[in-house]
Amino acid sequence: MEKFIRPQPIDNEIPLDDTKIIMSKTDERGIIEYANQYFMDICGYDEWELMGEPHNVIRHPDMPKIVFKLLWDRLYQGKNIHALVKNLAKDGSYYWVITNFETRYDESGKIIAHFSRRKAPPRYAIEAIIPIYKTLVDIEKTKGMEASGKFLMNFLEEKGVTYDAFILQVLNVTQEQLNLYFSDTY
Ligand SMILES: Cc1cc2nc3c(=O)[nH]c(=O)nc-3n(C[C@H](O)[C@H](O)[C@H](O)COP(=O)(O)O)c2cc1C
Numbered sequence: 001m002e003k004f005i006r007p008q009p010i011d012n013e014i015p016l017d018d019t020k021i022i023m024s025k026t027d028e029r030g031i032i033e034y035a036n037q038y039f040m041d042i043c044g045y046d047e048w049e050l051m052g053e054p055h056n057v058i059r060h061p062d063m064p065k066i067v068f069k070l071l072w073d074r075l076y077q078g079k080n081i082h083a084l085v086k087n088l089a090k091d092g093s094y095y096w097v098i099t100n101f102e103t104r105y106d107e108s109g110k111i112i113a114h115f116s117r118r119k120a121p122p123r124y125a126i127e128a129i130i131p132i133y134k135t136l137v138d139i140e141k142t143k144g145m146e147a148s149g150k151f152l153m154n155f156l157e158e159k160g161v162t163y164d165a166f167i168l169q170v171l172n173v174t175q176e177q178l179n180l181y182f183s184d185t186y
Helices: 037-043 065-076 123-143 145-159 163-171 175-183
Strands: 022-026 032-035 084-088 094-105 111-119
Touching: 022 037, 065 094, 065 123, 065 145, 084 123, 094 175, 111 175, 123 145, 123 163, 145 163, 163 175
Parallel strands: none
Antiparallel strands: 022 032, 022 111, 084 094, 094 111
């Protein structure tokens, strides 16, 4: 990790082209093995800087830990998860994405790779998730991730929705529409 000096976040958003997909492939533990050109264009790292590094090189401190716990719980089960993620670029700028995952297995059923595709979320979804993430991060700073997990579960229960349904609600799309958005390869 010597090559990476974690950038100081700055208040500058990198706009995404919503016709393009940010793609990466990792091994079963999240070590980057492939990133497409648009990934590199947006985060500002060169291929040699990313390959072999853990995917948390672009982790933004405004992201709650509980979101990544949910993400990894799903990935270990070979399931997809749509998460709104704020990522940290090399120059400290940030960019928001909505994620889509696919897990590949070998013949013995062992996970060999995770493929992720990310696209631009609508502005209203970003605005809706910011205060929720802020609360989760604040809880984590003072009481830890178990407490933020409880908060999130209570929040969803009060709304009477699952995590997945909530994300679709925030995006204001159906699962079919979201699948279509991700299939729109460039
Ligand atoms: C295929 C794949 C893609 C990922 N994409 C991102 C991403 O875009 N941004 C991010 O912060 N974490 C991403 N992660 C999760 C990271 O591996 C990591 O869990 C996260 O950055 C939180 O860091 P931490 O686990 O060290 O706390 C991805 C993981 C996998 C397997």
